[in-house]
Structure formats: structure tokens, C-alpha cells
Amino acid sequence: MSHRTPVGLIIACAAALLTVAACTSDRTDAEQSSRPTHSSDPGSAKITTAPSATRPAAQKPPTLDGGETLAGRQNVTSGSASIPFGKGKKSDALIVAVNCQGAGKIKVAVQPVHASFPLDCVAGKVNTTYNEMAIKGVERGGVVSVQAPSGVRWSMTIGRGAPAQEE
Numbered sequence: 001m002s003h004r005t006p007v008g009l010i011i012a013c014a015a016a017l018l019t020v021a022a023c024t025s026d027r028t029d030a031e032q033s034s035r036p037t038h039s040s041d042p043g044s045a046k047i048t049t050a051p052s053a054t055r056p057a058a059q060k061p062p063t064l065d066g067g068e069t070l071a072g073r074q075n076v077t078s079g080s081a082s083i084p085f086g087k088g089k090k091s092d093a094l095i096v097a098v099n100c101q102g103a104g105k106i107k108v109a110v111q112p113v114h115a116s117f118p119l120d121c122v123a124g125k126v127n128t129t130y131n132e133m134a135i136k137g138v139e140r141g142g143v144v145s146v147q148a149p150s151g152v153r154w155s156m157t158i159g160r161g162a163p164a165q166e167e
Contacts, residue, residue, distance in 0.1 A: 060099070061074065061075060061156055062098065064161070069159060072158035074146075077153070083143065085142060085144065089139060093161060093163040093164075094113075095130070095132050097128065097129065098128070099155045100148070102122075102149075103122065104151055105149075106118070106147060106154060107119075108146050110142065110143075111144075113133065113135055113137045115133055121154070
């Protein structure tokens, strides 16, 4: 995986100081984002949220990093939808990457691991979030569900890959 700018990492760590166990830098500089790490006994989830510096179209699902494999994809969608994904290797993390554009907030829920996260979407700007979940149960197949207002356009890529190393 590539490296992120230290500035984005510092900002993310400061913003999430109360809940973050560690931060890593491994997305591209163009994404100008951070990846805080939330740790718990059964595993960890890493969440990245940042407006895109290159403004990719919300119609294009996010791309995965090298070494990550595709498990599911949803092209541009308005409103709510669910995307199934198949089983993976026990050692792999589950990756859920979402692009959104339009005024509103979407909620993304991952079953069967009972994980969810919100994403604030803005009119005229594509926001991207990249979540890596390395928690017990992500090796099973499941469904990623998105609840979104009709005015928000979003796309999604679901992948699998080796968990990022904590610093």
C-alpha cells in the first residue's frame, strides 16, 4: 500500500484522540486522508474519511489498493441499497470503500459483523471513505447495506486484503 501525508495523519489523530489506539499512513498523497485505528479484543477496524483531492465522480466506485481483491461493487446509486459479498480468507480484512456526493448523511452497515459507520456527503463535492475491518467474523460472507436520502449519489467497492500493520 502507498503512504499518506503526515499532515493528514496528524489531523486525524488529533481529531480522534479519545477513541484512537494508533494511526497508520498507507493511502496515496492525492487522497490526503488519514486512517485512524480503532482496536478491540476481537480485532480492529480502520476508517478513512476525506474529501477527494482529485474529485472522482461518485458514479465510479472507489478503487482498491494493490494486493486487495474485489468482493463486491455497486455503481452509482441514489437512495438505499444492499450489496452482498462472499466468504474470504480468515486472515484477510474486509474493506468497504464508499464515494458519495449530495447534501446529506449516509449510514453504512456491515452484516454479519454488526459494524456500521456514517458518512457526511456534500453537494458539489465527492467524499470518500475507506474502511478496513480486521475483526472476528469478516471472513464470512454477508451484506453491506447503505441507508441514504434520495438526493445523495453514492458508489461502493467491497474488497479483501491483508490487514494494515499498526505503527
